[in-house]
Amino acid sequence: MTETLPASAQPEENRSDSITRFSRHSFRAKFMLVVGAAVLFDIMLAGGVAIWNVQRLSRDATETVSQGLTEATREYLNTYIDTTALRTNLLLDQTYSEVEALGSSMQALIDHPETETRVGEAIESDPDLGDRDITFDAQGGWAQNLEGPSVVSVWGYLLDDEGNMLPAAEEQVVNSSSFNLVAPALMSSGSNKLQMYYVGPKDTPIMRTTPYTTQAQTFDKLYPGHNEDNFWDFFFPGVYEGWQSWLADPSTRPVDRNIVATEPYVDAITGALIVSFFQPLWTQDRTDVAGMTAVDVTLDQFSNLVENVQIADTGFGFLTSSAGNVIAISEAGAATLGLISVDAAGQGVTGMNRFLNQSRFPAISNLLLPTDNNTVIDTISIDQGDGPEDFIVVLKRLDPANLWNGSSIVAESLTLGFLVSRQEMYQTLDEVQREITAATSNIVQWQVAALLISLVIVFIAVYAISGRITAGLSQLAGAANALQNKDYSVRVSIPSKDEVGAVGQAFNRMAEEISHYTENLENLVEERTAKLESANKEIVALNKRLQTENLRLGAELDVAKRIQEMVLPKSTELENIPQIEIAAYMEPADEVGGDYYDVLQNDGRVKIGIGDVTGHGLESGVLMLMVQSIARALQEKGDYDPANFLSVVNRTMYKNIARTDSDKHLTLAFVDYADDKITISGQHEEVLVIRANGDIERIDTLDLGFPVGLELDISPFVASLDIPFDPSDVLVLHTDGITEADNAAGEQFGFDRMAACAQSNRGKNAKEIAEAIIQEVKDHIGSHKMYDDITLVVLKHR
Amino acid sequence: MNMEISTNDYRVWVEGAKIHYEGTMRLSGTEAYAPILSLMNDVLASKPETICLDLTGLEFLNSSGINLLAKFTIEVRKQPDIGIEVLGSKTIPWQSKSLKNLQRLHPALELQIN
Numbered sequence: 001m002t003e004t005l006p007a008s009a010q011p012e013e014n015r016s017d018s019i020t021r022f023s024r025h026s027f028r029a030k031f032m033l034v035v036g037a038a039v040l041f042d043i044m045l046a047g048g049v050a051i052w053n054v055q056r057l058s059r060d061a062t063e064t065v066s067q068g069l070t071e072a073t074r075e076y077l078n079t080y081i082d083t084t085a086l087r088t089n090l091l092l093d094q095t096y097s098e099v100e101a102l103g104s105s106m107q108a109l110i111d112h113p114e115t116e117t118r119v120g121e122a123i124e125s126d127p128d129l130g131d132r133d134i135t136f137d138a139q140g141g142w143a144q145n146l147e148g149p150s151v152v153s154v155w156g157y158l159l160d161d162e163g164n165m166l167p168a169a170e171e172q173v174v175n176s177s178s179f180n181l182v183a184p185a186l187m188s189s190g191s192n193k194l195q196m197y198y199v200g201p202k203d204t205p206i207m208r209t210t211p212y213t214t215q216a217q218t219f220d221k222l223y224p225g226h227n228e229d230n231f232w233d234f235f236f237p238g239v240y241e242g243w244q245s246w247l248a249d250p251s252t253r254p255v256d257r258n259i260v261a262t263e264p265y266v267d268a269i270t271g272a273l274i275v276s277f278f279q280p281l282w283t284q285d286r287t288d289v290a291g292m293t294a295v296d297v298t299l300d301q302f303s304n305l306v307e308n309v310q311i312a313d314t315g316f317g318f319l320t321s322s323a324g325n326v327i328a329i330s331e332a333g334a335a336t337l338g339l340i341s342v343d344a345a346g347q348g349v350t351g352m353n354r355f356l357n358q359s360r361f362p363a364i365s366n367l368l369l370p371t372d373n374n375t376v377i378d379t380i381s382i383d384q385g386d387g388p389e390d391f392i393v394v395l396k397r398l399d400p401a402n403l404w405n406g407s408s409i410v411a412e413s414l415t416l417g418f419l420v421s422r423q424e425m426y427q428t429l430d431e432v433q434r435e436i437t438a439a440t441s442n443i444v445q446w447q448v449a450a451l452l453i454s455l456v457i458v459f460i461a462v463y464a465i466s467g468r469i470t471a472g473l474s475q476l477a478g479a480a481n482a483l484q485n486k487d488y489s490v491r492v493s494i495p496s497k498d499e500v501g502a503v504g505q506a507f508n509r510m511a512e513e514i515s516h517y518t519e520n521l522e523n524l525v526e527e528r529t530a531k532l533e534s535a536n537k538e539i540v541a542l543n544k545r546l547q548t549e550n551l552r553l554g555a556e557l558d559v560a561k562r563i564q565e566m567v568l569p570k571s572t573e574l575e576n577i578p579q580i581e582i583a584a585y586m587e588p589a590d591e592v593g594g595d596y597y598d599v600l601q602n603d604g605r606v607k608i609g610i611g612d613v614t615g616h617g618l619e620s621g622v623l624m625l626m627v628q629s630i631a632r633a634l635q636e637k638g639d640y641d642p643a644n645f646l647s648v649v650n651r652t653m654y655k656n657i658a659r660t661d662s663d664k665h666l667t668l669a670f671v672d673y674a675d676d677k678i679t680i681s682g683q684h685e686e687v688l689v690i691r692a693n694g695d696i697e698r699i700d701t702l703d704l705g706f707p708v709g710l711e712l713d714i715s716p717f718v719a720s721l722d723i724p725f726d727p728s729d730v731l732v733l734h735t736d737g738i739t740e741a742d743n744a745a746g747e748q749f750g751f752d753r754m755a756a757c758a759q760s761n762r763g764k765n766a767k768e769i770a771e772a773i774i775q776e777v778k779d780h781i782g783s784h785k786m787y788d789d790i791t792l793v794v795l796k797h798r
Numbered sequence: 799m800n801m802e803i804s805t806n807d808y809r810v811w812v813e814g815a816k817i818h819y820e821g822t823m824r825l826s827g828t829e830a831y832a833p834i835l836s837l838m839n840d841v842l843a844s845k846p847e848t849i850c851l852d853l854t855g856l857e858f859l860n861s862s863g864i865n866l867l868a869k870f871t872i873e874v875r876k877q878p879d880i881g882i883e884v885l886g887s888k889t890i891p892w893q894s895k896s897l898k899n900l901q902r903l904h905p906a907l908e909l910q911i912n
Contacts, residue, residue: 614861615827663828665865683899702895706902710868717902736861740892746822748858751891787824788860 028470032462039458047451051444058440062433069429073392077311077418078375081396084309084317085416089399091305094191095277095297096259102196103258103279103293105182109175111284120174129180131173136163141227142216149180150197150210153219156227158204172204176291183210183293194267194274194296201283201291202240205231236262236278242409243280243289253402254411260402261412264299264327272298275327278404303328306416312427315420319398322369322413324356336384336419337364363391369415370397379422390422472500476507488515557591557618564592564621567628569599577606580673580725581766581796585774586789593789594620595735596627596668600635604674607635608793610684610733611668611708616789623664626656627708631670642670642681647715650708657709665709669701671733673795678731680704681720685734688755690762692728696755699723730762730769731795737788741777744784749777758794766796803833808856810834815846820855823863831866838870848881849874853897854912857890864896868903875904886911 109116124130131145131152141156143165158169165173176198183196187210197209209215219226223234232240239260246253260278267274274296281290302319306328309317316333320326326339334341338360341353359365363380370376376395381388395417403412423430472494482490491511494504517524574582582599594613599606609631613620630652631645639645649668657664669682680687683705689697699721706717725731734754741749754773761772770792777790802811808821817838825831841849851867853859859867874882884900886893888911901909 612861614865617827663865663869665868667861686895700895702898707868707899710872710903740858740860748891 026470027473028466031466031470032459035462035466036459039462040455043451043454043458047447051447054440054443054447058436062436065432065436066429069426069432073425074377077377077392077394077420080309080311081375081394081416081418084305084418085396085398088302088305088319088414088416091191091301092399092401095193095295096257098186098190098193099196099259099277099279099293099295102179102182102186102198102295103281106176106178106198106293107281107290109178110281110290113284116175116178120177123177123180124174129177131177131180134165134173137216138163140216140220144214144216147212149184149212150208151212151215153207153209153216155205155207155231157230158206166204168204169206172200172206173208176200176206176208179208179210179293187211191297192301194272194298196293196295198293199231199291201289202230202232205291207231236404238406238408239278239404240289242404247282247287247289254409255400255402257402260404260409262404263321263325263406267296267298272300274298299328303330306330307333309418311418311420312424313421314424315418318417318419320356320369320415320417322415324369326354326356327414329354333419336382337361338382338384367393367395370395373397392418392420392422392425394418394420469500472496472504476500476504479507479511483511483514488518560592560618560621561588563625564588567625568597573601574599577601579798580606581794581798582606582608583766583770583794585770585792587786587791588616588621588789589737589786590617592616592618592621593791594624594666595737595789595791596624596666597733597791597793598628598631599793600632602635603638605640606673607631608671608673608733608795609668610671610735610791610793611666611682612684612735612737612789612791613666614664619662620664623653623657623662623666623709627653627666627668640672642672642679642720643715643718645670646682646705646708646718647713650706650714651712653709654712665707668708669705669733671731671795673725676725676727676797677722678725679720679722681718683707683717685736685739686751688732688734688751688758689723689725690730690732690755690758692726692762694759694762696759697723698751698755725795725797727797728762729797730758730766732758732769732773733793733795735789735791737786737790738773738777738792740788741781741790742784742787743780743782749780753780766794769796770794801837803837810837812837812841815841815844815848816850816852817841818852818855819859822858823856824858824860825862827862828865831862835866835870839873842870842873842877842880845877845880848883850883850885852885853890853893854885854887856893859892859896864892867896867900871900871903871907874907878906881906881908883908883910888912 109119129149131150132148134143134145134152134154136143136159141159143154143159143163145152152173154165154169154173158166160166179198183198187193187196195209195211195213197207199208200206207215216227226234242252242260258280260280262276262278264273264275266272276294276296278292278294280292282288283290306317306319307330309315311317314332314336316330316336318326318333318337319328326334326337329337329339334354337356339354339356340358340360356367357365361382361384363382367380373396376393378393378395380391380393382391383389395415398414398416400411400413402409405412472492475492475494479490479492488511491508492504494501568586569584574584577599584597584599586593586595586597588595594616596609596611596613598609600609601607609627611624611627613623613627627649630649634645634648639648646668653666667682667684669680669684669687671687672679672681680699680701681704682701683703684701687699687701689699691697703717704719704721706714708714732754738754739749739751743749753776757773757776758769761769764772773792773794774790802809804811808819808823810820811818871882874880882904884897884907886897886909888894893911897909897911901907
């Protein structure tokens with residue numbers, strides 16, 4: 001009986017519908033589901049929060065780095081363009097200073113004419129510094145010196161017919177010879193200059209240039225007709241007049257400096273792209289222009305400066321005029337900006353145009369140049385054919401200068417620009433972002449991997465633990481299943497000390513009991529059946545005894561009832577009474593009633609008694625028999641005084657009732673008939689008299705007596721009443737069972753209803769009158785309960 | 799002490815030394831009336847100056863009930879220092895014919911039939 005059943009040893013036929021340990025309904029599955037879900041939730045929450053935090057950290061770091069780098073880049077670009085602008089301005093300033101220095105020295109001599117002449121003559125007389133042999137070139141129509149410190153060209157319109165210089169021209173040549181002393185020195189130092197030159201006033205515009213070149217010959221080739229026209233008007237129309245207007249009205253000078261620049265043009269002598277800077281010279285009295293000193297510089301110097309700008313890999317700088325003409329830029333830069341070069345042929349020098357607003361790229365052609373000295377940093381998008389690319393453009397305006405635009409002098413500000421690919425610029429930033437993103441995704445991957453590994457470990461642990469926890473339950477389930485299949489020998493072995501172990505022990509005890517009951521069931525049933533049989537026998541025996549008892553009691557009651565009926569007057573007895581008819585009716589509420597009536601005769605006297613013992617049943621019936629016997633005895637003794645008669649009955653009954661320990665009493669009245677007269681005594685219900693003519697008389701008996709059996713002596717209360725009783729008069733005696741008979745509505749039959757019935761039937765004989773009243777009472781009661789004994793006595797005078 | 803007996807048909811209750819009767823009492827025999835007699839005896843045992851039986855609400859009382867009243871009156875009569883007063887109604891038939899006997903049993907009983 002102690003063999004154990006392993007969980008797997010279930011009966012084969014039950015395996016299909018039983019709950020296996022791995023089905024999704026099994027406790028183990030649910031346990032794993034709940035614990036797994038809780039752990040999963042926990043891990044996912046923690047992991048999710050961690051991942052979220054990492055990503056937020058990454059985002060914040062990227063943002064911070066991005067912001068820092070952007071700011072640094074802006075700062076860098078700002079500083080760089082400021083520095084470059086400063087360098088450009090410095091370069092310009094240096095060139096300005098050199099031409100100004102040349103101008104200043106010559107202006108000093110102009111302001112001192114005598115010294116100017118003496119210095120001129122002294123220089124001219126120096127074999128090295130002086131101009132040698134200014135000779136007429138018949139073919140060109142001009143005169144020019146042989147090689148020396150400078151080349152002096154005297155144009156045809158400054159010569160006489162023989163090709164000799166006019167005196168004014170000759171004076172000019174001598175006066176300007178100080179140029180030979182200063183200009184070559186300036187040329188050999190300072191910034192890189194192409195040439196420096198001097199041009200005389202408009203009436204003697206000789207041209208003196210250092211270093212020495214075949215200047216006039218070159219002009220002849222490049223600028224035919226220049227020898228016929230005035231130099232100023234031919235080459236620089238408007239410049240001379242502009243300076244003259246400054247003298248007349250200083251406010252017309254656009255920029256507060258005397259230097260005037262030209263736009264870039266191809267140099268007639270060297271063929272290089274150059275820019276000239278002019279410094280005007282004034283007459284001693286400052287009323288007119290006295291010529292100019294000038295310097296030509298190649299654009300290379302600015303280009304070098306601008307082109308040396310190196311931002312990231314391919315970022316470049318450029319210099320543009322306010323009109324958008326780019327004057328300095330690398331070729332690669334020009335390609336990036338999409339510039340198209342156009343040779344600008346005009347009168348005088350030939351220029352070069354590369355306008356921004358003619359760029360192939362809309363972003364460049366729409367570029368707005370700054371209108372103040374603040375640095376502008378903007379981002380534009382350029383599509384060079386392989387998709388749009390973002391560029392950072394930085395623009396800064398240089399210091400303003402006076403510019404000869406080919407016809408007049410205006411203010412001009414060059415703008416320095418940088419253009420750099422945004423991608424290159426922010427390459428570091430992109431790299432940082434990439435690295436942060438890579439690091440983030442790395443962390444997230446590790447995190448996810450850690451989550452998955454945790455989950456696997458937890459599930460393995462839960463699986464292992466659930467096996468231990470649910471093994472007992474599985475075993476119980478299997479054992480219960482076996483028990484269901486009537487294998488009562490099954491027992492479980494659960495070593496754990498927990499609730500499952502307790503259930504296992506309880507199960508074993510129950511299985512033991514079931515086994516015990518099953519095996520002993522037949523014995524038990526036999527035992528019980530035997531017990532039931534003996535109990536049944538006892539019941540049958542008791543039942544028999546009860547029946548016997550009932551029969552005996554019934555028989556006793558029957559006897560009492562019979563005795564009561566037997567002592568009532570026989571109908572033959574009543575019929576034989578002369579002078580009056582008497583009819584009587586009595587029905588007890590129980591087997592034995594408590595009502596009394598009797599009719600006694602002797603010596604021609606008739607005495608009718610009627611009474612009611614309180615309650616009904618056997619005890620009341622016995623009291624009624626006593627009254628009957630006493631009344632009979634007294635009547636036989638011949639005591640005819642009604643009051644005395646009643647007092648004796650009372651005293652006898654009182655003592656008998658006391659002896660029998662009864663607490664009952666009774667009402668009792670007697671009616672004596674003799675000689676057409678009726679005497680009533682005793683206290684009972686009202687006596688009804690219907691006269692022959694139908695008159696109804698109600699006789700109250702309250703003052704004629706007293707309840708019998710209550711007091712030993714009632715004689716003080718007893719009286720008698722005589723009334724006439726003539727032929728056809730009817731007298732009705734009753735007990736309260738008649739008048740107090742209730743119908744279903746609780747309504748009493750009442751004295752009046754009885755009187756009316758007797759009155760309407762007074763012509764009939766006594767028996768018929770009695771029957772009529774009883775019938776009416778019975779009809780009144782209907783199916784309702786009859787509470788009290790009913791007694792009715794009807795007398796009719798014959 | 800149970801101060802009230804109540805059924806569907808009748809109700810008897812005590813207020814001080816006054817015992818009220820109401821409804822229809824048709825109990826079968828002395829034993830059935832015993833609880834009511836006990837109630838009345840309790841009032842008597844408290845020896846009040848006067849006991850009052852208010853029967854004005856008692857529509858019907860059978861002969862066993864009348865016997866109860868008579869027996870109680872006799873008990874009161876044995877204690878001359880306790881007065882008794884009975885209140886009745888002329889409109890109720892049984893009272894006019896039965897209550898007078900109580901006064902005869904105990905002449906000191908004060909009977910008021912209104």
